[in-house]
Amino acid sequence: MRVGVVLGTGHGEKGTTGMVVDALIVRMRERVEIEVDVICTDDLVLGPSCPACLACMTAGEQACPNADNASPARELMDAADLVIFATAVHSFTLSATMKRFVDHFAYLIHRPRYFGTPAILVSTAAGAGHDAALGYLTTAIRRWGFHTAGQLGVNGPGLAKAPYRAKVDRALDELAATAVRAVHDGGEPAPTTSDLIGFRVARLLVESGRSDGPVDAAYWDERGWFEADWFTGAKVGRVRNAVAALVERRIRTGIENGSAKPYTG
Ligand SMILES: Cc1cc2nc3c(=O)[nH]c(=O)nc-3n(C[C@H](O)[C@H](O)[C@H](O)COP(=O)(O)O)c2cc1C
Structure with a gap:
């Protein structure tokens, strides 16, 4: 199974979001053999905001001035059996570079291609904003064809408390099982x-x-x-x-x- 991870945080794989995703992947590996590709949205040089030329819509995605810099992300999604989209919560929503990533791929709203590929969504926060971050990501990637098989929002500081940590561990166990099942069962949910x-x-x-x-x-x-x-x-x-x-x-x-x-x- 090939798993792609899109990590939306400046702290990379060593940050709280990266650690939660890692804990999820460890649990998935207990169930199935997986290859993992990771990209951090902060490392994609996409410019401060989308140039809004709409060339991706009218002339094709390769006409975007940032097409080459975004190609590792596109290749990761194209190759994946399942994609984990994970973001730190910034000001009650997803991080700016995660949003920038979503904006780059706006052409996928017009030319969706990921039907049948499940996604898992993860957010970490000090304490609030998972609903907006995960809700937005659910909607955005659905327009590209992905369907959200499961999601988890974790409060980083809470992990120091054993009862909360235990609940997160249980949720990660369930999410890992859901992720593996989503790929094995395959298929596409009935459209809402x-x-x-x-x-x-x-x-x-x-x-x-x-x-x-x-x-x-x-x-x-x-x-x-x-x-x-x-x-x-x-x-x-x-x-x-x-x-x-x-x-x-x-x-x-x-x-x-x-x-x-x-x-x-
Ligand atoms: C600019 C900024 C804004 C933040 N806004 C929120 C917020 O709205 N709600 C919240 O609970 N935590 C907020 N946080 C805390 C982060 O979401 C939290 O520390 C997160 O786990 C960091 O993940 P990372 O280490 O993967 O970057 C914010 C942090 C930063 C740097």
Whole structure:
């Protein structure tokens, strides 16, 4: 089994997040033989923020000025049977370099490729912010095709207390078993209503960008996605699909008539 680790912390493998991921990998190795590839998002030279040229969408990912520097991360994800995305919590969400990593791969929202590959999400914090960090990561990587098989948020300072440490150890045991099972069982979970809405929104984006560049639309044409309800052959629930279709119609009408309301919370 090949496991890719994306580590979103300036403290690298020796920091708290790295240590929690290591403890998870030790437990996975007790169950199965694994090869592990690790990249730290702080080591990827992607620049301070995405240049926002959209060349990745219109001309292809290789047209990004940072494509070469990001290629180890892309290769890690392409080769993995399972990816562990792990981040330190910074200011109640993921770290800046983890977000930068996610932004680099925004083209995967238009051209997702990781269906059937499970992901495990890990965050560490002093005490708060796991919900936002892990919630965001769940949504972001789902748009690339991954599905989250399990997640764990750990408070670093708490590890010094034996009762908390014992609970974390138990959670790591369970997470390791979940991770190994997710790869062995394979398959793709049935798409949720939110997934189906995501599919339709991506289709809308790709359709409306057809005139800006052929890359996204060609990817969808090749896969027959313009005529589909979902990216894979996974069973699409009728009610969920009807709800997603309704949301799509509303979005389309809002765009066409300018009747969409600005967001006010
Ligand atoms: C800039 C910064 C912001 C942080 N923000 C939070 C936070 O919002 N909530 C929290 O509980 N801990 C916060 N922390 C603490 C880290 O999340 C925590 O120490 C984490 O385990 C560090 O992991 P690492 O050693 O892998 O980098 C912050 C740390 C830094 C450096």
